[in-house]
Amino acid sequence: MTVGTNLAEVSALIGDPARANILAALMDGRALTASELAYVAGVGASTTSVHLAKLHDANLLTVVKQGRHRYFRLASPLVSRMLEGIMTFAAIGSPPRYQPRTTNDTAMRLARTCYDHLAGWLGVALADALVARGHIVLGDDAGELTASGIDALGKLGLAPAALQHSHKRVFCRPCLDWSERRPHLAGAIGAALATHCFERHWIEHIRDSRAVKITTAGRAGLRSSFGIDLSDRPTL
Amino acid sequence: MTVGTNLAEVSALIGDPARANILAALMDGRALTASELAYVAGVGASTTSVHLAKLHDANLLTVVKQGRHRYFRLASPLVSRMLEGIMTFAAIGSPPRYQPRTTNDTAMRLARTCYDHLAGWLGVALADALVARGHIVLGDDAGELTASGIDALGKLGLAPAALQHSHKRVFCRPCLDWSERRPHLAGAIGAALATHCFERHWIEHIRDSRAVKITTAGRAGLRSSFGIDLSDRPTL
DNA sequence: GGAATGCTTCGCCCGAGAACGAAGCGTTCG
DNA sequence: CGAACGCTTCGTTCTCGGGCGAAGCATTCC
Numbered sequence: 001m002t003v004g005t006n007l008a009e010v011s012a013l014i015g016d017p018a019r020a021n022i023l024a025a026l027m028d029g030r031a032l033t034a035s036e037l038a039y040v041a042g043v044g045a046s047t048t049s050v051h052l053a054k055l056h057d058a059n060l061l062t063v064v065k066q067g068r069h070r071y072f073r074l075a076s077p078l079v080s081r082m083l084e085g086i087m088t089f090a091a092i093g094s095p096p097r098y099q100p101r102t103t104n105d106t107a108m109r110l111a112r113t114c115y116d117h118l119a120g121w122l123g124v125a126l127a128d129a130l131v132a133r134g135h136i137v138l139g140d141d142a143g144e145l146t147a148s149g150i151d152a153l154g155k156l157g158l159a160p161a162a163l164q165h166s167h168k169r170v171f172c173r174p175c176l177d178w179s180e181r182r183p184h185l186a187g188a189i190g191a192a193l194a195t196h197c198f199e200r201h202w203i204e205h206i207r208d209s210r211a212v213k214i215t216t217a218g219r220a221g222l223r224s225s226f227g228i229d230l231s232d233r234p235t236l
Numbered sequence: 237m238t239v240g241t242n243l244a245e246v247s248a249l250i251g252d253p254a255r256a257n258i259l260a261a262l263m264d265g266r267a268l269t270a271s272e273l274a275y276v277a278g279v280g281a282s283t284t285s286v287h288l289a290k291l292h293d294a295n296l297l298t299v300v301k302q303g304r305h306r307y308f309r310l311a312s313p314l315v316s317r318m319l320e321g322i323m324t325f326a327a328i329g330s331p332p333r334y335q336p337r338t339t340n341d342t343a344m345r346l347a348r349t350c351y352d353h354l355a356g357w358l359g360v361a362l363a364d365a366l367v368a369r370g371h372i373v374l375g376d377d378a379g380e381l382t383a384s385g386i387d388a389l390g391k392l393g394l395a396p397a398a399l400q401h402s403h404k405r406v407f408c409r410p411c412l413d414w415s416e417r418r419p420h421l422a423g424a425i426g427a428a429l430a431t432h433c434f435e436r437h438w439i440e441h442i443r444d445s446r447a448v449k450i451t452t453a454g455r456a457g458l459r460s461s462f463g464i465d466l467s468d469r470p471t472l
Numbered sequence: 473g474g475a476a477t478g479c480t481t482c483g484c485c486c487g488a489g490a491a492c493g494a495a496g497c498g499t500t501c502g
Numbered sequence: 503c504g505a506a507c508g509c510t511t512c513g514t515t516c517t518c519g520g521g522c523g524a525a526g527c528a529t530t531c532c
Contacts, residue, residue, distance in 0.1 A: 006326035007260055007319065012251030016520075020244030034479060047521055049480050068478050068529040078325050083243065085321035089314050090242035142406040170378040170406065252490075270509060283491055285510050304499045304508050 013058055014086065018043045019051050023060070023074070023083055028113060028210035031064070031071040080115070107211040110233060111203060114175060114210075117190030118197065121233065122214065122222075124180040126193065129226040136172065138183060143172035145189060153189075156225060158196060163188040197222075249294055250322065254279045255287050259296070259310070259319055264349060264446035267300070267307040316351065343447040346469060347439060350411060350446075353426030354433065357469065358450065358458075360416040362429065365462040372408065374419060379408035381425060389425075392461060394432060399424040433458075 014020055018041040025040040026032060032040075038048035052072060055061045062075045074080055111122035118126060130136040135149030145153070145160055153160045163171060174183030175190070185193065197203045202218030214222070214230060222228040250256055254277040261268060261276040268276075274284035288308060291297045298311045310316055347358035354362060366372040371385030381389070381396055389396045399407060410419030411426070421429065433439045438454030450458070450466060458464040 007323055008251055008253040008256030010251075010322055010326045011247045011249075011256060013247075015244055015246075015248030015251035017244040018520080020247060024243055035477095038479095043520085044522060045479065046481080046523075050520080053480085070479070078328060082321040082325045085318040086246055087243055089318045090246045092314060170409065173406065254490080271507095274509095279490080280492060281509065282493075282511080286490080289510085306509070 010058065010060075010082075013054060013060065014083070016051070018047065019055060022048075022051060022055065022072075023079075024087075026061070026072065026074050027080060027083060029074065029080070031073040033069045033071055037072060077115075084114075106234065107206060107209070107213070109180075111212045111214055112210045113194065113205075113212060114184070114186070115191075117175070117184070117186050117194045118203075118212075119175070119184050120211075121180060122203075122212075122228070123184030124182050125228045126222075126226060127174070127183060127185045129228055130185070133227075136185070136189075138174050142170070143174060143185070143187075143189075145172055153192075156196065158192050160189060160192065163192060246294065246296075246318075249290060249296065250319070252287070254283065255291060258284075258287060258291065258308075259315075260323075262297070262308065262310050263316060263319060265310065265316070265351075267309040269305045269307055273308060313351075320350070342470065343442060343445070343449070345416075347448045347450055348446045349430065349441075349448060350420070350422070351427075352430060353411070353420070353422050354430045354439075354448075355411070355420050356447075357416060358439075358448075358464070359420030360418050361464050362458075362462060363410070363419060363421045365464055366421070369463075372421070372425075374410050378406070379410060379421070379423075379425075381408055389428075392432065394428050396425060396428070399428060 014023060021041045022037045025037065034048060034052055035045065037052065038045045041048050041051065043051075052061065052063075052070075056063055056072070059075050060079050061072045064071050074083075109120055111118065111120045113119065114123070117123065127136070127138070130149065131138055133148070133152070134146055135152050137144045137146060150160050170187040172185065172189045173187045175186035184190070197218065200217070200221060201215055202221045203212040203214055206213050214233075219230045222230065250259060257277045258273045261273065270284060270288060271281065273288065274281045277284050277287065279287075288297065288299075288306075292299055292308070295311050296315050297308045300307050310319075345356055347354065347356045349355065350359070353359065363372070363374070366385065367374055369384070369388070371382055371388050373380045373382060386396050406423040408421065408425045409423045411422035420426070433454065436453070436457060437451055438457045439448040439450055442449050450469075455466045458466065
């Protein structure tokens, strides 16, 4: 069976804990060096080298040499999607078993990027707020911006109507959040909202992570614009 | 790393050739018995039993007892999506290496179902035909039915306008075809087209497979309705 | 130039887990 | 009721591949 074979080969590649850690660390699209990846993988440099070679051979990673460093990154958005698909199942479809929380984990669960939009508690809260106010209607597979939504987001300077009719990209769709297990907003509108938050410095990237920090200005802005209350959330 | 661990566990589960064959065989949503799965897995009954138990424990499969048979099926659409994601990468992102073709493989590549819509050569040809005639505009991530498309599909009795404004489901989106490596049509419109073809007996399910057979009536109908020429395609 | 750094290659060890066959248990058929 | 069937459990074997450290090869720093 040629189909099953490829399925098995690729999955087996991801199925090693060290390699899975490497791939998870690269999920946000950054490029990391072999040494950094050895650290996140939790194994020695020599072992990591072998793993990276395999991932590279299978076209999961691309590599660029820079001086005496070798920077690895995910080879394509296809790889990200594949990994996100597996992680989503692992988080949602799998039995809710006890998982120790790390500090970084807490930050990731509060707010992080997912491709170009927001995920984590914040991402879900944002989606909830827009749905609660009748700005967005969300289905299982797609969503729709209502007239009041076009109006409200327009007042924030987002010009959603302009995005709405490009068919290059889905305008509004739910994206299952693996930590909250509920949908957040993806598609053009999700990206626009994330950009908006970054531009106003409501959120900032946390170094070496997909997690984002919610600034003081962000706490105020998210409350006044969307009614999102962060007072009972950890400051980190 | 709690995230990477789950990723690895799930992937390792899929990463065994026997289990991958089992999952691939269940991809179309049918339920198969343990014996049938033992056959597709290519291992003995006892070994299969262990594999099925693992897949079941991890919530990838559900099982229903019926007499002395145990029927297994994929536990949820989430599992299908995950597997489709991996298979897509395996087919597209991986190096184009030599793959021996089996008879069944040929049928699968000609026409098959992908969830509820059509894939394979036929699926891509259908998408191409609609795009070429200006009925559909396809982007990377979404697609749009044009006025001429609404008109043309309406004449076939599809009432696309009715489907278009339910936001429960994406109306039209491209879905990367792993055998053709080009997009076919998914979403509500893809499903409607597939249903249309089945209802008119243009295509029929092939027993024990996701592959579909194109009937003589189908060859005529696909040509007259969409200009799809199957004369140089194998009859099987 | 020499030392330090980053990464890879090699050889070895070792454990996890996939496979099988035999035996056991429950269901159905004649 | 006995036989056949479908599936699981058990015990054993054995292979694959991940792990490490030492050594080797680049590149860069001082």
